[in-house]
Amino acid sequence: MSDDSTSPFLIEVNEYPAFQHQQDKTVLEVLESHDVEVHYHCREGFCGACRTKLIEGDVRYTTDPLAFIDDDEVLPCCCVPTSNIKLQTY
Amino acid sequence: MKYTTFNQHTVDTMAEPMFFGNPVNVARYDQQKHSVFEKLIEKQISFFWRPEEVDVSKDRVDFQKLSDTEKHIFISNLKYQTLLDSVQGRSPNIAFLPIISLPELETWVETWSFFETIHSRSYTHILRNLFTDPSHVFEDIVVNDEIKRRASDISRYYDDLIFATQLWQTQGEGVHVVNGEQHVINLRELKKKLYLCMNSVNALEAIRFYVSFACTFAFAERELMEGNSKIIRLIARDENLHLTSTQHILNLWIKGKDDPEMAEIAEECKAEAEQIFVSAVEQEKQWASYLFQNGSMIGLNKDILCQYIEFIANQRMAVIGMSPKYDVSNNPLPWMNNYLHSDNVQVAPQESEISSYLVGQIDAEVSAEEFGDFDL
Ligand code: FES
Numbered sequence: 001m002s003d004d005s006t007s008p009f010l011i012e013v014n015e016y017p018a019f020q021h022q023q024d025k026t027v028l029e030v031l032e033s034h035d036v037e038v039h040y041h042c043r044e045g046f047c048g049a050c051r052t053k054l055i056e057g058d059v060r061y062t063t064d065p066l067a068f069i070d071d072d073e074v075l076p077c078c079c080v081p082t083s084n085i086k087l088q089t090y
Numbered sequence: 091m092k093y094t095t096f097n098q099h100t101v102d103t104m105a106e107p108m109f110f111g112n113p114v115n116v117a118r119y120d121q122q123k124h125s126v127f128e129k130l131i132e133k134q135i136s137f138f139w140r141p142e143e144v145d146v147s148k149d150r151v152d153f154q155k156l157s158d159t160e161k162h163i164f165i166s167n168l169k170y171q172t173l174l175d176s177v178q179g180r181s182p183n184i185a186f187l188p189i190i191s192l193p194e195l196e197t198w199v200e201t202w203s204f205f206e207t208i209h210s211r212s213y214t215h216i217l218r219n220l221f222t223d224p225s226h227v228f229e230d231i232v233v234n235d236e237i238k239r240r241a242s243d244i245s246r247y248y249d250d251l252i253f254a255t256q257l258w259q260t261q262g263e264g265v266h267v268v269n270g271e272q273h274v275i276n277l278r279e280l281k282k283k284l285y286l287c288m289n290s291v292n293a294l295e296a297i298r299f300y301v302s303f304a305c306t307f308a309f310a311e312r313e314l315m316e317g318n319s320k321i322i323r324l325i326a327r328d329e330n331l332h333l334t335s336t337q338h339i340l341n342l343w344i345k346g347k348d349d350p351e352m353a354e355i356a357e358e359c360k361a362e363a364e365q366i367f368v369s370a371v372e373q374e375k376q377w378a379s380y381l382f383q384n385g386s387m388i389g390l391n392k393d394i395l396c397q398y399i400e401f402i403a404n405q406r407m408a409v410i411g412m413s414p415k416y417d418v419s420n421n422p423l424p425w426m427n428n429y430l431h432s433d434n435v436q437v438a439p440q441e442s443e444i445s446s447y448l449v450g451q452i453d454a455e456v457s458a459e460e461f462g463d464f465d466l
């Protein structure tokens with residue numbers, strides 16, 4: 001999607017300042033690298049522990065997500081942003 | 091409606107509801123009404139493991155070092171888990187298979203139950219290693235009041251659905267008197283029983299193992315009973331998948347994406363369903379009190395354990411549209427996540443106690459080398 005000339009997508013979560021997406025990292029890994037506490041168990045998209053509200057933007061899944069999520073929710077453990085995104089943790 | 095093991099009529103399963111439609115005939119998975127169950131089957135099979143692959147021999151030494159309180163905690167949890175998996179190894183099959191109408195759901199339930207039997211077998215593996223004769227542990231499960239109290243609550247909704255289904259499939263709709271007791275049997279009542287039963291199973295998979303899991307992983311944090319902990323990690327991974335399946339079933343109903351009547355029933359039985367979840371949470375907290383009645387174990391006490399149960403209960407209630415009930419917003423046992431992370435649970439082949447498994451590994455390596463000489 002993004003070539004070298006475009007800057008990385010921004011990930012906004014709760015009240016934190018926007019973080020830049022880091023290549024090859026899932027949204028969960030990016031948040032963890034900034035010490036944002038996101039709950040997780042499986043880190044593979046099947047348990048739903050990381051379920052988070054997607055307020056704005058789009059993501060692409062790196063693993064087919066199995067856990068139940070609502071239409072406005074994402075699983076940060078197995079997705080990467082495909083636009084700037086805004087999240088709200090539960 | 092009478093059950094048949096091979097329904098001879100042509101049925102378009104893409105138009106069937108999950109339950110109480112036509113009995114399934116052809117076990118086909120090329121098309122799925124709800125593809126999530128097919129994906130769950132594949133995932134679950136990819137998790138296949140054998141208890142014997144986990145070396146528990148060091149646990150025997152560790153066990154002797156535990157205090158009496160800690161031994162009580164350890165063994166009681168194993169008893170409780172044995173009860174849970176005894177129920178889960180048979181009940182989804184007996185209760186759900188006779189009323190399922192989708193091949194992918196039918197096979198999911200069978201796959202799910204089969205893994206519960208692996209869990210049961212693993213308790214025997216663990217206990218045989220700790221005791222020359224583990225009979226006293228198993229025998230206590232049906233006489234121990236604390237366990238029995240839980241057993242009756244867990245099996246109640248299953249038993250109720252199974253009995254009503256049997257009446258319906260043999261006598262049809264109507265008012266039937268069995269042993270002087272009247273039973274009103276109609277499809278709506280059956281669906282209600284199914285809805286409540288599924289909520290009870292969902293609460294079981296969501297909550298009922300977690301006091302035990304936390305104690306196991308607290309031992310492992312102290313590098314004690316690590317073989318057991320490895321097994322429990324494999325079990326926990328499976329349980330998370332089972333929970334995902336019941337969450338999908340409930341949400342398909344609630345959101346009107348399956349049988350529209352089930353959406354009405356979900357609305358009608360909202361309070362009762364929530365009560366089922368809340369009492370499971372309460373019972374787990376009581377279980378924690380029972381475990382710690384003679385004292386705590388290092389790294390864990392009753393209060394923090396109860397908070398953890400409330401914490402995961404909040405999350406797991408929210409998934410099925412119930413409002414979170416408890417006042418805990420942060421994970422009181424953050425180290426639990428490390429044990430529930432699925433990458434951390436692979437069984438290393440060198441740990442295997444079973445020679446056939448090792449032989450399989452060696453064979454695989456040899457043939458890989460032989461093929462290396464071929465230019466393709
Ligand atoms: S951590 Fe399990 S689905 Fe994300």
Ligand SMILES: [Fe+2]
Pocket residue numbers: 174175178205206209325329
């Ligand atoms: Fe189990």
Ligand SMILES: [Fe+2]
Pocket residue numbers: 178206295328329332
């Ligand atoms: Fe289970």
